Amino acid sequence: MAIIREFIRRLGYLVRRQQMEDELLREMEAHRALMEDPRAFGNTLRLREEARDAWGWNWLDDLVHDTRFAWRTLRHSPGFVVTAMVTLALGIGVNIGMFTVVNGLLLRPLYERPDQVVSIYGRSTAPDEGIRGISYPNYLDLEAGTTSVFSNLAASSTVLVGLDAGEGARRTLASGVTANYFDVFEQSPTLGRPFTTEEEKPGADNRVAMVSHSYWTQRGADPGLIGRTLRINGVPFTVIAVAPRDFAGASIPGPDVWLPLGAQTAFEASTSADGTLNSREAHTLSVVGRLRSDASIESAAAAVATVGRRLAQAFPTYNAGYTLQLTPPSRFLFMPGPGSSAFTAILTVLLMAMPAIVLLVACLNLADLLLARGHVRRQELAIRASLGGGRWRLTRQLLTEALLLALAAGVVGLLLSRWATGALLTSLRPVIPVALSLPELDFDWRVLVGAVGFSLLASVVFGIWPAWLSTGRAAVTDLKRQAGEEGRRLGSVRVGNALVIGQVSLSVLLLAVGGLFLASAISAAAADPGFRLDRGLVVELDSSLAGYDETRAREANLALVDRMRAVPGVEAVTISSSLPFTSFGDSRNVAPAGVADAQAKAIDAVFNVVGRDYARALGLPMLDGRDFTAAELAPGAEPVAIVDDLLARRLWPGDSALGRFIQFVDGEGPEAGRTMRVVGIAPTVRHSLSNPQPFPHVYVPLGQRYESAMTLQLRIAGNQSEPTMLTTVSRVIREFDERLPIVRLETWRDHLDTGLDSWVYRAGATVFSAFGGIALLLAVIGVYGVKSYVVSRRTREFGIRIATGAHPRALLWQVMKEGGRITAIGLGIGLLLAVAAGRLLQGFLYGVEALAPVVLVLTPLILLASSLLASYIPALRATRVDPTVALRSE
Amino acid sequence: MMLVLRVLVRQPLHGYAIAQRIRQLSADELSVEEGSLYPALQKLLVKGWVKATWRESDSGRQVREYRLTASGKQQLEAEIGEYRRMTGAIDVLLKEA
Numbered sequence: 008m009a010i011i012r013e014f015i016r017r018l019g020y021l022v023r024r025q026q027m028e029d030e031l032l033r034e035m036e037a038h039r040a041l042m043e044d045p046r047a048f049g050n051t052l053r054l055r056e057e058a059r060d061a062w063g064w065n066w067l068d069d070l071v072h073d074t075r076f077a078w079r080t081l082r083h084s085p086g087f088v089v090t091a092m093v094t095l096a097l098g099i100g101v102n103i104g105m106f107t108v109v110n111g112l113l114l115r116p117l118y119e120r121p122d123q124v125v126s127i128y129g130r131s132t133a134p135d136e137g138i139r140g141i142s143y144p145n146y147l148d149l150e151a152g153t154t155s156v157f158s159n160l161a162a163s164s165t166v167l168v169g170l171d172a173g174e175g176a177r178r179t180l181a182s183g184v185t186a187n188y189f190d191v192f193e194q195s196p197t198l199g200r201p202f203t204t205e206e207e208k209p210g211a212d213n214r215v216a217m218v219s220h221s222y223w224t225q226r227g228a229d230p231g232l233i234g235r236t237l238r239i240n241g242v243p244f245t246v247i248a249v250a251p252r253d254f255a256g257a258s259i260p261g262p263d264v265w266l267p268l269g270a271q272t273a274f275e276a277s278t279s280a281d282g283t284l285n286s287r288e289a290h291t292l293s294v295v296g297r298l299r300s301d302a303s304i305e306s307a308a309a310a311v312a313t314v315g316r317r318l319a320q321a322f323p324t325y326n327a328g329y330t331l332q333l334t335p336p337s338r339f340l341f342m343p344g345p346g347s348s349a350f351t352a353i354l355t356v357l358l359m360a361m362p363a364i365v366l367l368v369a370c371l372n373l374a375d376l377l378l379a380r381g382h383v384r385r386q387e388l389a390i391r392a393s394l395g396g397g398r399w400r401l402t403r404q405l406l407t408e409a410l411l412l413a414l415a416a417g418v419v420g421l422l423l424s425r426w427a428t429g430a431l432l433t434s435l436r437p438v439i440p441v442a443l444s445l446p447e448l449d450f451d452w453r454v455l456v457g458a459v460g461f462s463l464l465a466s467v468v469f470g471i472w473p474a475w476l477s478t479g480r481a482a483v484t485d486l487k488r489q490a491g492e493e494g495r496r497l498g499s500v501r502v503g504n505a506l507v508i509g510q511v512s513l514s515v516l517l518l519a520v521g522g523l524f525l526a527s528a529i530s531a532a533a534a535d536p537g538f539r540l541d542r543g544l545v546v547e548l549d550s551s552l553a554g555y556d557e558t559r560a561r562e563a564n565l566a567l568v569d570r571m572r573a574v575p576g577v578e579a580v581t582i583s584s585s586l587p588f589t590s591f592g593d594s595r596n597v598a599p600a601g602v603a604d605a606q607a608k609a610i611d612a613v614f615n616v617v618g619r620d621y622a623r624a625l626g627l628p629m630l631d632g633r634d635f636t637a638a639e640l641a642p643g644a645e646p647v648a649i650v651d652d653l654l655a656r657r658l659w660p661g662d663s664a665l666g667r668f669i670q671f672v673d674g675e676g677p678e679a680g681r682t683m684r685v686v687g688i689a690p691t692v693r694h695s696l697s698n699p700q701p702f703p704h705v706y707v708p709l710g711q712r713y714e715s716a717m718t719l720q721l722r723i724a725g726n727q728s729e730p731t732m733l734t735t736v737s738r739v740i741r742e743f744d745e746r747l748p749i750v751r752l753e754t755w756r757d758h759l760d761t762g763l764d765s766w767v768y769r770a771g772a773t774v775f776s777a778f779g780g781i782a783l784l785l786a787v788i789g790v791y792g793v794k795s796y797v798v799s800r801r802t803r804e805f806g807i808r809i810a811t812g813a814h815p816r817a818l819l820w821q822v823m824k825e826g827g828r829i830t831a832i833g834l835g836i837g838l839l840l841a842v843a844a845g846r847l848l849q850g851f852l853y854g855v856e857a858l859a860p861v862v863l864v865l866t867p868l869i870l871l872a873s874s875l876l877a878s879y880i881p882a883l884r885a886t887r888v889d890p891t892v893a894l895r896s897e
Numbered sequence: 898m899m900l901v902l903r904v905l906v907r908q909p910l911h912g913y914a915i916a917q918r919i920r921q922l923s924a925d926e927l928s929v930e931e932g933s934l935y936p937a938l939q940k941l942l943v944k945g946w947v948k949a950t951w952r953e954s955d956s957g958r959q960v961r962e963y964r965l966t967a968s969g970k971q972q973l974e975a976e977i978g979e980y981r982r983m984t985g986a987i988d989v990l991l992k993e994a
Binding site: 013 | 911913916930931932933935938939940943944945951958959960961968
């Protein structure tokens, strides 16, 4: 209390300081007037100063004074300010930008007190430790049996759906949830009402929906959205609520729409009408719960395990062999089961490493600039030191300047980062297969703390040292500097050189890694897929998203292929369940039929359900045998298959596969365990970019298996333009059924280029090259700065040498040589770092080695050229030194 | 500072008078430049141990008079106690040696 009262009194002195000063002066004068010998009073000025000290505001005076002074000096050197600001703002901007993204995606909790929330899943006691979700009846028992440890236990099931709000269907995530789902996350709807327990029940089929907050705001935050109709997979649902603002889903990306669990059967084509929700064997739900505040994780795990054992005893048919376990909910997985937080940590470190390196380069640069500036100002500093400015006082002055710069750069960087964040997010979008509903990427306190932190770090760590150096004891001797004293202070040149070496090596590192990704992107683009890319179009459709059932979808698929075939300019068209160069592929173990050790002989092959003309549509001939017939595309026909050359040779080495039988050893679906007659041999094509080895394929006709998501592949005539044909195809589909969502429509070339594999290389190339480019720019500024500094220091020396007849070219050469030397050292270190980083990133690269020529030759060349250019200008200045001026300048 | 507080115990005084009193009491032994009284007084004000008011002196001048506060009295007692213990300890040391 005493301290607070004292502080308030101090504040009083601050606010009414003029009055206080006046009173003190009056009082002292009165005292002196009474004295016989006023000289015995002492120095009034000094005493007043001491009295003011007692008020404790001198540091503030100094700060204000320092800041004003810094402002005045900085205003007089705009060149320095601009360079320093650009350097720092770039460094800070990219860091905040990246941090905003990392924070939103990886760090910020998705809901309140996440440590209380756990997810529950079933784990097989068999050695494979298979993981599965929890069925609705099991969930109900689990909820009833764990009320002592969970305040709320909810279940959800998230699926990809076609969502159509009258603007065309698009694929997005929908989540069926129990009525208490939002209670677990302690949230309630922004608008409308929560789901009821009645709506949750199997068979309730009340078709109501809650849209996500971002879905709502993207459509103008119109309260009138409540009551409107949305089509989910073609089934109409009424919007009754808008989800809470601070909850975008329990994982990323979150769903765009939530439904009561009891309504989910309405649109899930794969679910039969009796409602799988009721069956104890449908282990599909994700279960999350919030711990009671008085319950521990251990007690919850025990309670859950107990229920698990009880369920296994009561319903062994469905539950034997599985235990129930707890895990923290996964941030990126909406499926049941444990996720890895190590992934998040690694990704955070990787993503933050790049901008951190740029910031480091920027800071080294700033240190350089400040050092050079300290030298330029040595005269001024020397005068101030000789007038009684203590070293600490002068350092503080210089530090204030650095701080002012850093804070200003921080503000500019904050603005820059908004743009950087946008750019980063835009580059993310094309690879995510669904419309993203990301948590809002706001500046929250973490980002602001980060911004201020980066600025302070930059200025303090990298400002204090040059300031200390510049105000050293030599400052005073600078006033009366004699010739020949240069040597003694070359220490700070050496420091400058070390800084430049650091910058150069870090830029090499970033540029080289950028180069590696660029080379990957180029070789990925040049990769031979095994078929012709030109004149090929791909269309991805999912008729279940428009509410088609199997019978209708089968008819529609065939009808659509016929329509396409009739379009003028289409040479060949086929339909298939899987498309090469997408992130998801289906594969099966295939073995010759009838062999005893089928499991051991089986070969993993890409599994593709196709129509007729598959090879033709890829522009390839069948190698042997025949294509499927129209009859084989219908269910119930004789089971036949086409294998590719590679699979045929592996299954029957040295023998023809034609007419033989294959069997599907394990796997799922109707074809599991069945045998099929091989009727044709297709040529081998590649299925993935990241795997350089071709992979065996097995093709079965549409009749053998139904899949709702299908792809049309078209080959167009040589005289047709691809863009026109894309428009035509899209029009034909819309005429066919306007509700049918077109998930993808593009040329083969574009498909390959926008695939996940290619994207990784291109994103890597862009990001690393951008960061590398920034670092290079900074390094060049650094080289230039140090060289200019050296030349300005040695004006006198150069003057003398010119006066004594040295050839200007010799001076030019000397300065350039020194610049080249530090660059070379930096290059050497940088290349070693780059090769190490290349090794580390090998898994992400395609068709390049860590020791690729681009790293070993191109990067050094770029660096060397830029750095020589940067030292050329100062070198030129050295040769233009006028001896008479130089000698007089001291 | 202890001396200043001590002098103010009996009655409120203005700066010049404080200086006079200290000189008298110490019989000129502790003669320092008188002005250094003022930084000390400012410190006491900030600490809240004394309060200052302007008033007209008997001789018709405007003087600033300092008055000891309750917390100032406590402080003085604490300081005197501290001082006594210190000198006591030194006394013992000197006698034993």
